Amino acid sequence: MATMQDVARRAGVSVSTVSYVLTGARPISQATRAKVLSAMAELDYQPNAMARGLASRRSRILGLLMPMDERGLGATETAFVTGAAAAASAAGYHLVLSPIGAGEVDELRRLASQRMLDGALLMEVQLDDPRVDVLRELSVPLVLIGRTADTTGLSYVDIDFDRTVRDAVDHLVRLGHRRIVYVNHSPATIAHGYGPALRTRDAFVAAMSGHGLDPLMIAAEDSAAGGRDALSEAFDRAPDLSAVLAMNESAVFGILGELARRGLAVPGDVSVVSMVTSPQVAELATPALTAMTSPGSALGRIAVETLLRHIDADSGEIYQQLLPCVLEVRGSSGPPGTAGGAAGDGPARPTPGRT
Amino acid sequence: MATMQDVARRAGVSVSTVSYVLTGARPISQATRAKVLSAMAELDYQPNAMARGLASRRSRILGLLMPMDERGLGATETAFVTGAAAAASAAGYHLVLSPIGAGEVDELRRLASQRMLDGALLMEVQLDDPRVDVLRELSVPLVLIGRTADTTGLSYVDIDFDRTVRDAVDHLVRLGHRRIVYVNHSPATIAHGYGPALRTRDAFVAAMSGHGLDPLMIAAEDSAAGGRDALSEAFDRAPDLSAVLAMNESAVFGILGELARRGLAVPGDVSVVSMVTSPQVAELATPALTAMTSPGSALGRIAVETLLRHIDADSGEIYQQLLPCVLEVRGSSGPPGTAGGAAGDGPARPTPGRT
DNA sequence: ACCGATTGTCGAAGCGCTTCGACTAAGCGT
DNA sequence: ACGCTTAGTCGAAGCGCTTCGACAATCGGT
Structure with a gap:
């Protein structure tokens, strides 16, 4: 050496x-x-990174605090990570991922107080996230991916849920749907104040009302069974429904299963649009799901750039940015009431879209 | 401070x-x-981590080199990561994940030659993985998750595919199945020499032969469509098949879709067992999939322990370890020829055009 | 009672880098 | 011609820690 x-x-x-x-x-x-x-x-x-770090009091390491729950990471998350890593690398920084959630604050404190991190990106931000307090206390610059309840003085990047829901609803309305049900996350999740669930709920109400339609939302457990139950409930409350907009990636598969069990065709009898879903997951279903694709990689890049701006020009300036998901029409949405016809990958009125 | x-x-x-x-x-x-x-x-x-690292020439950082492909991370991978992180943390080390695949060798060289890593864990190991060469050249201790073609002098932990396939086949045979088809990864993947595909293929042949049965394997593209095609081919080549063993997580959903389209019940008409599948994914299907669950977390722990052993007692000693996946019976497997009656979630069979 | 080993502590010399102050040599306006 | 800034370079003082050698004190063993 x-x-x-x-x-x-x-x-x-x-x-x-x-x-x-x-x-x-x-x-x-x-x-x-x-x-x-x-x-x-x-x-x-x-x-030598250590020597440089010691002398300059800068590690050139950015931490990406990413809770790893049992259910794995979606393509959205991995796209985010690769986008972020590329941006960091381009700026001469290393991006290290640490599986640190709102729970493992101790590990975070260790990392941060050993002065290992020049800054941190927090994923899966809770409304009241203890990681924020720890980092602030240790004065480690941070950027949220998502939003806490109170974002004053905090920089963040997040998905523009309002816009995303509106675009999804518009897509269905333009196809001719009037009776659209929104399948959200579970009641517990909503009660717990999970941001995306709340924001999309409100956005859905607004979007539907804007079209003069009745906004029907159903909270489903995050599982296939939850999706099946949600669909049954939906039909009880709105027998004439012709489209489902689903927030809940796990439930979507249950919804599709239940639809099939009832002998209903997708999209002939019922259109299904999935929110914040990666192309890879969308392709798993038959027919492939029309979905709102999240801007994972762009989000990652922007997050890193924002963090770097904080680090080397630490004015108190803050940056808050929202990016919408983009509609990708696949086989699961089409005009209502065309059972038997429009199935499969059919001409579901292509809409320009793509990241 | x-x-x-x-x-x-x-x-x-x-x-x-x-x-x-x-x-x-x-x-x-x-x-x-x-x-x-x-x-x-x-x-x-x-x-102060930097000072300590400089003086001791030890960063107390372990790198987990984890390619992040577009398709996201399965629950298996995340379990691995959390297992590994816990073990590292318990030993006073930090585990940092770096999205470095066989492609991004430069980034790895940067990381390693800056003496940032005391050791490395390689995920998604290729048969001939350039990362191994880089690390050896820089004499960074490493442990493979998976296996290269030539493992002499290399420590690794991996899934015991032989044992896993044998257990899966035994499960089906014990239920009474005789005609079992194995849906592997794509021909390209196999030709490319992807270890798990090869090993499971051989193990399947051995296991079936051991039962005096004919081993029929079909290579499917890694997609729902690939699964549908594979099932069609399977019925062409073995009209009497009563069970499918699938390696290919993406294809499984296509297989289920095609089965439903043909009006065949799972598991009444055909049993489906999925290999190396996380409980979360298994639950996505209707009925939930009987699957071989991979020992993600244990694998992670063992990998870290092995790596640490290398680091602080760097005798040339090597450790090679295999862990089997464990069978978890859910709704998709049952005795053959019991259409309508079988276990699982009941009558999942009518309706062309499901999922 | 004496020797060698062990235990427990200290001071000082780095680890490989950044950064500050100092210095020289130009280049500028006036 | 005068001081003054600016470009370009060097030496030295750390950054906060580990680790080596030295040394005093204690401890059997014989």
């Missing part, structure tokens, strides 16, 4: 000069810079 | 003594240790 000493010696300059070449903290002449760079290349020099 | 100086001063000892208390590198009397510890507590002291 070559050190900076070696490079300096070989280039015939002092170590501080080498350092300045690397960091750009002071002007260096073209000639010197060239000598230094070629010495580095010849020695295959790589700065 | 309190430093070690502060602690030493407050405890009335030298810094080296404080250090020895922390690292245990030399014996310290009970009395002194107590003084030091209480000084630490009072000052809320946390050692």
Whole structure:
């Protein structure tokens, strides 16, 4: 392992000069810079991260605090991660993921108070997230992915649920649907104040009302069984329903199963649109699901850029940004009342869309 | 931020003594240790990771190199990660995940040659994985999750595919099935030499032969459509088939869809068993899938323990370990030829055009 | 009672880098 | 011509920790 000493010696300059070449903290002449760079290349020099971190009090590490619940990560999350990692890498930072949720605050405190993190991105943010307090206390810059209840003084990036729901409803209404039911997360989740569930609920009411339609929402457990039950309830309360908008990725499969059991065709009898769903999951269903695809990778990039802005210009300035999901029409939505016909991948009135 | 100086001063000892208390590198009397510890507590002291890393040439960071493909992470992977993180944390190490696949070798080289990693765990190992070469060259200890073609001198932990396939086949045979078809990954995947596909193929042949049965394998594309096609092919080649064993999580949903389309009940007409599938995914199907559940969390723990053994006793000793998936019987498997009656969720059979 | 080993502690020398102050040599306006 | 800023470089002082050698004190064993 070559050190900076070696490079300096070989280039015939002092170590501080080498350092300045690397960091750009002071002007260096073209000639010197060239000598230094070629010495580095010849020695295959790589700065030692620890030494650099110690001296500069900057680790060049960004933490991505990502709870890993049992149910795995959707493609949305992985897209987010890769987007974020690419952005970090481009800026000369490392992005390290740590499976730290609102529960494991201790581990976070360890990480942060050892001064390992220059900043942090929080995923799966709770309305009242203890991780925020820990990081603030240790004055580690942070950016939320999602939103806490009180976002004053906090930067975040999040999905624009209002816009997303509105676009989804518009899609169905434009196809001719009037009776649309919204299958949300479970009552418990809603009662617990889970942001996306609340925001989409309100957005759904607003969007439907805007079209002069009656907004019917049903809360479903996050499981296939929950979806089946939700669909039954939906038919009880609105026998004439022709479209389902589902927030709940697990329930969607139950909904489809129950629809099939009742001998109803998708989208001939009932159209189904899934929210915040990755293309990969959408393709699992038969027919493939028309869905609102989340802007995972863009969200990741923006989050990192925002965090970096905080880090190296730590004015108290804050940035709050929302990105909508984009509609991708696949086989599960079509005009109402065309049972037997429009099935499959049929011409469901293509809509421009894609990330 | 309190430093070690502060602690030493407050405890009335030298810094080296404080250090020895922390690292245990030399014996310290009970009395002194107590003084030091209480000084630490009072000052809320946390050692600075960078300084420690620089001085000791050990970062106490383990890298988990986890490719993040577009399709997201299964529950198996997340269980692995949490298991690994817990084990690392218990040993005083940090586990950082880096979305580094066989493609992004440069990023890995950066990470490793900056001496940031004390060791690495490689997920999604390819038969000939360039990451292994990079790490060896930089002499970073590593443990594979999975296996390369040549594992001499390499430690790994992996799923015991032989045992897993055998258990799955035994389950079906014991239920009375004779005609069992194995739906593997795609021909391309197999041709490319993907380990699990090859190993399960061979294990399937062995297991079936052991029962005096004819081993029929079909390679399916990794998609719902691939599953549908595979099932059609299966019926062409074995009209009397009564059970499907599927390796391919994406294809399973297509298989179920096609079964429903043909008006065949699961498990009344055909039993379906899924391999290496998480409970969460298994529950998505209707009926829920009987599946071989992978030992994700245990795998993670063992991998970390193995890696640590390498790190702090770097004899050339190697460890190679296999863990089987365990059978979890749900609704999709039952005795053959009991259409209408069988176990599971009951009459899941009518209705062309489900899912 | 004396030796060698062990236990317990300290001071000091780094680990490989950044960064501050100092210095030289130009370049500028006046 | 004068001081003054700016570009370009160097030496040295750390950053907060680990670890080595030294040394005093204690402890059997004979």
